[in-house]
Amino acid sequence: MSDPADTPDPFDPFGVIASMGEWCCLLKAARELREVDGEMMATMLEASAAGLAPVGPDAVANVRSIANLMRSLNLDVEAIxxxxxxxxxxxxxxxxxxxxRGRCARxxxxxxxxxxxxxxxxxxxxxDQLRHA
Incomplete structure (x- = not known):
């Protein structure tokens, strides 16, 4: 007797839809990694090694938050x-x-x-020091 999981989807017999979903996940991960520069990664790894924060998607989002906040204050993140x-x-x-973090994101x-x-x-x-420097 065949397993239902072995039966191809009649609307996607070649698994194209499933593959596209996986491809989209990979593209999203690649975009997030591209936004992490060497300095950010060093900070995240130092914090992880010190037991302050794990490295992962949440850490990337948190480090990105400070950059977004700085931009909202008209600070040039890359220049700083x-x-x-x-x-x-x-x-x-x-x-x-x-x-x-939740309030910051909101x-x-x-x-x-x-x-x-x-x-x-x-x-x-x-x-504030950076804004008035």
Missing amino acids: RRRAPEAMRELEAACLRCTQ ELWAGTAADAYPEFCPNAARL
Whole structure:
């Protein structure tokens, strides 16, 4: 007797739809990895080694959050990364340890992060220094 899993889908006898789904997942992962530069990865690996935060998709999202917040404050993330790499690592490390990730994501999505970040962001003082430098 044949197993139902061995029976081809009558609408997708060659498994093209399943393959496309897997391909889309791979493309999404590749896009996320492309956005992680060497400095971000170093910060995430240091935090992981110190037991502060695991490396994974959530860590990538958290490090991306600080970059998005900085952009909302009209700070040039890449210029700061070149000019003050240690300051950028400190910002990213604090973001990885943050307990307010949900609020940060909501504020960024709503476009209110630039006004609300002093209320919840562990990087508020550092960001203020960068804004007034």
